Amino acid sequence: MAQFNYLNELNSLATIDGPLTRGPLQRWAKKTNNENHNPSFSASFKNMSNANISACNQSMQKLSISSNQSCNNSVLTSSKTPTRNDIKKGKKTPSKNKSPGRSTTPTPNKASKTPNKADRFIPSRSNSNYDLCHYMMSREEDKGEEVVAQKAAGEAIGRALTDTEPGRLLQYTCKAPAAPEGYQNRLRVVYSQAKVPSSVKNTTRYIPQAPDRILDAPDILDDYYLNLVDWSASNILAVALNNAVYLWNAATGQIEQLLSLEGSETVCSVSWVQGGGSHLAVGTSSATVELWDCERIKRLRVMDGHSGRVGSLAWNLHVVSSGARDGNIVHHDVRQRDHAVATLHAHTHEICGLKWSPDGRYLASGGNDNLLNIWPIAQGQHYTQTQYLYSFNQHLAAVKGIAWCPWSSGILASGGGTADRTIRIWNVNTGANLNTVDTKSQVCSILWSTHYKELISGHGYANNQLVIWKYPLMNRVAELTGHIARVLHLALSPDGVTVLSAGADETLRLWKCFMLDPSKKKEPTDSKAAKSLLNMNSLIR
Amino acid sequence: MSQQQTKNIITLRGSAQIICEYLKFAMNSVLFQRGLYPAETFKAEQHYGITLLLSEDAQIKNFLTNLLTQSEEWIVNKKVSKLSLIILDVANKEVLECWDFKVEYEEGDTALSKERNETVGNKDLKKIQQEIRDVMLQVAATISYLPFLDRRCSFDVLVHAKTDCDIPEQWAEAEPISITNAQNVQLKSFTTSLHKMETVVTYKLFD
Numbered sequence: 001m002a003q004f005n006y007l008n009e010l011n012s013l014a015t016i017d018g019p020l021t022r023g024p025l026q027r028w029a030k031k032t033n034n035e036n037h038n039p040s041f042s043a044s045f046k047n048m049s050n051a052n053i054s055a056c057n058q059s060m061q062k063l064s065i066s067s068n069q070s071c072n073n074s075v076l077t078s079s080k081t082p083t084r085n086d087i088k089k090g091k092k093t094p095s096k097n098k099s100p101g102r103s104t105t106p107t108p109n110k111a112s113k114t115p116n117k118a119d120r121f122i123p124s125r126s127n128s129n130y131d132l133c134h135y136m137m138s139r140e141e142d143k144g145e146e147v148v149a150q151k152a153a154g155e156a157i158g159r160a161l162t163d164t165e166p167g168r169l170l171q172y173t174c175k176a177p178a179a180p181e182g183y184q185n186r187l188r189v190v191y192s193q194a195k196v197p198s199s200v201k202n203t204t205r206y207i208p209q210a211p212d213r214i215l216d217a218p219d220i221l222d223d224y225y226l227n228l229v230d231w232s233a234s235n236i237l238a239v240a241l242n243n244a245v246y247l248w249n250a251a252t253g254q255i256e257q258l259l260s261l262e263g264s265e266t267v268c269s270v271s272w273v274q275g276g277g278s279h280l281a282v283g284t285s286s287a288t289v290e291l292w293d294c295e296r297i298k299r300l301r302v303m304d305g306h307s308g309r310v311g312s313l314a315w316n317l318h319v320v321s322s323g324a325r326d327g328n329i330v331h332h333d334v335r336q337r338d339h340a341v342a343t344l345h346a347h348t349h350e351i352c353g354l355k356w357s358p359d360g361r362y363l364a365s366g367g368n369d370n371l372l373n374i375w376p377i378a379q380g381q382h383y384t385q386t387q388y389l390y391s392f393n394q395h396l397a398a399v400k401g402i403a404w405c406p407w408s409s410g411i412l413a414s415g416g417g418t419a420d421r422t423i424r425i426w427n428v429n430t431g432a433n434l435n436t437v438d439t440k441s442q443v444c445s446i447l448w449s450t451h452y453k454e455l456i457s458g459h460g461y462a463n464n465q466l467v468i469w470k471y472p473l474m475n476r477v478a479e480l481t482g483h484i485a486r487v488l489h490l491a492l493s494p495d496g497v498t499v500l501s502a503g504a505d506e507t508l509r510l511w512k513c514f515m516l517d518p519s520k521k522k523e524p525t526d527s528k529a530a531k532s533l534l535n536m537n538s539l540i541r
Numbered sequence: 542m543s544q545q546q547t548k549n550i551i552t553l554r555g556s557a558q559i560i561c562e563y564l565k566f567a568m569n570s571v572l573f574q575r576g577l578y579p580a581e582t583f584k585a586e587q588h589y590g591i592t593l594l595l596s597e598d599a600q601i602k603n604f605l606t607n608l609l610t611q612s613e614e615w616i617v618n619k620k621v622s623k624l625s626l627i628i629l630d631v632a633n634k635e636v637l638e639c640w641d642f643k644v645e646y647e648e649g650d651t652a653l654s655k656e657r658n659e660t661v662g663n664k665d666l667k668k669i670q671q672e673i674r675d676v677m678l679q680v681a682a683t684i685s686y687l688p689f690l691d692r693r694c695s696f697d698v699l700v701h702a703k704t705d706c707d708i709p710e711q712w713a714e715a716e717p718i719s720i721t722n723a724q725n726v727q728l729k730s731f732t733t734s735l736h737k738m739e740t741v742v743t744y745k746l747f748d
Contacts, residue, residue: 167622167701167703167706168702168704169699169700169701169702169714169715170700170701170702170712170714170715171700171713171714172607172611172700173712174604175604175695175697176598176600176696177695178631179577179693180579183579183693185689348674348675369591369674369678370591370592393587393590393591394585394592395592396592397682418685419684419685
């Protein structure tokens with residue numbers, strides 16, 4: 001209450017200073033005065049609010065009049081106030097009086113006829129009343145709103161920081177130091193588009209920088225955990241696009257659709273049988289492994305055994321091993337009625353990489369639990385034991401890219417995902433990590449060349465490139481760029497010359513990066529012949 | 542039989558130790574994964590069946606050890622509700638990221654607690670470690686969506702304690718922090734059956 005009184009006093013003081021209060025009171029003011037006998041200092045709430053209104057009205061009046069005086073527009077608040085309007089009317093220059101908007105109808109006759117004062121007097125008064133009302137209403141509301149807003153903000157901060165329950169926030173005063181001056185966050189490579197300065201070594205052989213061919217792969221799933229491309233020994237490429245599998249004959253360029261799954265099912269992996277057969281294993285999102293005869297375009301059997309999508313497949317003679325989202329590996333003997341010959345609880349997360357060694361002695365599996373497991377073959381069988389030989393946990397992200405060295409038994413290359421970005425070379429005979437190289441980009445797939453002592457890896461952000469590495473030093477030999485999204489899968493042609501890369505940009509690109517130089521290939525034999533000739537000569541002498 | 546029983550009993554102190562061990566590894570992981578400090582200053586160690594990186598910097602180690610020994614006391618006495626690891630810009634002290642480790646207190650095994658006259662839990666340690674491992678993997682995976690910290694950063698840890706908590710020596714009250722344009726990501730939680738640990742990362746979203 002006290003503050004109301006105070007405000008009233010202030011208002012009345014302000015209006016007393018005004019020049020117009022000395023004149024006779026306005027009609028409405030008189031009216032209010034009649035209603036309230038002691039307008040400014042009444043104790044009752046009703047009276048006081050009235051007093052407030054009157055006080056404000058007075059101040060409003062003062063305002064409106066001053067504005068009238070400054071701009072010559074004729075708003076008359078009191079008939080007794082002498083206005084310049086009358087003078088101006090006498091001068092007969094009405095167009096000057098008018099606002100520019102009105103000056104389009106400047107007939108002087110009309111101006112004199114129009115009851116200008118009366119016309120504008122009423123809206124002005126009501127306007128001032130509106131202002132007053134708004135002022136009166138909003139004055140208290142503003143305060144309320146402010147309080148509410150403050151409360152809300154406080155609550156938000158409280159929720160975010162103090163867990164709504166009151167408590168004290170403590171800190172240990174002996175702080176840890178900041179990073180050393182001039183230190184650059186090494187994660188820059190993960191986030192920046194700038195090209196990483198690479199130490200690409202000049203090699204003697206020529207590697208074409210552009211793809212030999214580009215094929216369209218519409219709707220290829222951009223999923224790191226799947227294996228959607230495989231190139232058979234009989235030169236047929238199987239590609240899974242969403243729910244269908246297509247066969248591309250690399251020799252003739254013919255395309256055939258092998259299958260199309262129904263509903264929302266998708267193909268999660270494809271793998272050709274070894275040795276140029278026409279059988280293709282297909283892993284699906286409905287946790288089954290299907291076996292297809294691609295010559296007759298016929299499904300031979302459906303094998304279950306998983307509870308999650310089958311994202312990786314690997315063949316070892318007549319055994320197809322499948323790795324699924326449930327973290328299990330199932331070995332299926334495709335000749336037997338009871339196909340599931342062994343089940344391994346291999347990983348705690350989805351299995352995304354699965355490869356049999358070329359000699360069939362080891363199976364390597366990589367999972368989303370960042371583990372790379374090596375499984376030894378079971379005695380006298382073509383599937384593995386249920387206990388792993390090694391479980392390598394050095395990778396810091398999912399292990400998808402896995403490849404066995406084709407010329408040196410027991411050598412394995414593995415690549416990690418975004419948080420890891422390394423390629424590691426392992427010797428599974430000893431369990432040693434032979435080499436580690438930071439690729440500065442997500443490793444999606446790895447292949448070994450059969451012609452050169454080299455590896456090729458497919459990468460994601462930032463350059464979406466393929467990198468060729470010299471083994472065993474792991475120097476960069478070449479970088480092949482062109483994909484505009486990450487390179488998800490790689491496949492090597494049966495002649496070992498062409499590498500196919502499947503990108504998330506829905507293209508398949510064929511790179512002739514392991515071409516054999518015909519002159520070089522012949523050279524050793526030629527020199528041998530020459531040497532023997534020389535020897536012969538020496539013998540003859 | 543008795544062996545079986547002792548194997549699955551977790552005392553309040555033991556549970557707090559597990560929580561603090563997790564905090565140590567999680568905080569080190571954040572420091573490494575977010576690239577706050579040079580990678581050379583971290584050493585790889587095997588814990589929970591995965592590779593974790595721990596800072597070798599004496600000052601950071603000292604800071605975390607002191608912090609966590611004190612926190613362990615508080616957790617045993619149920620004084621702490623949350624620890625926040627905040628990442629600050631060194632230049633203008635702006636908070637760029639906040640890792641909240643919320644501690645909730647649980648009943649444990651009430652029957653067993655009565656029997657032994659102290660609060661105990663009965664969760665298998667293997668199971669707990671498995672759960673912790675899952676969270677650690679998630680922490681490592683956060684770099685795929687968290688924004689790049691391209692400035693010199695430092696970190697600090699704020700302890701959200703109860704009002705009746707005493708302030709020990711070398712500790713002080715801190716100002717609450719706020720992050721503008723913040724985004725929240727809740728990671729997996731785990732429980733020791735006596736303490737439940739929730740991990741949330743809040744980061745500033747740049748346009």
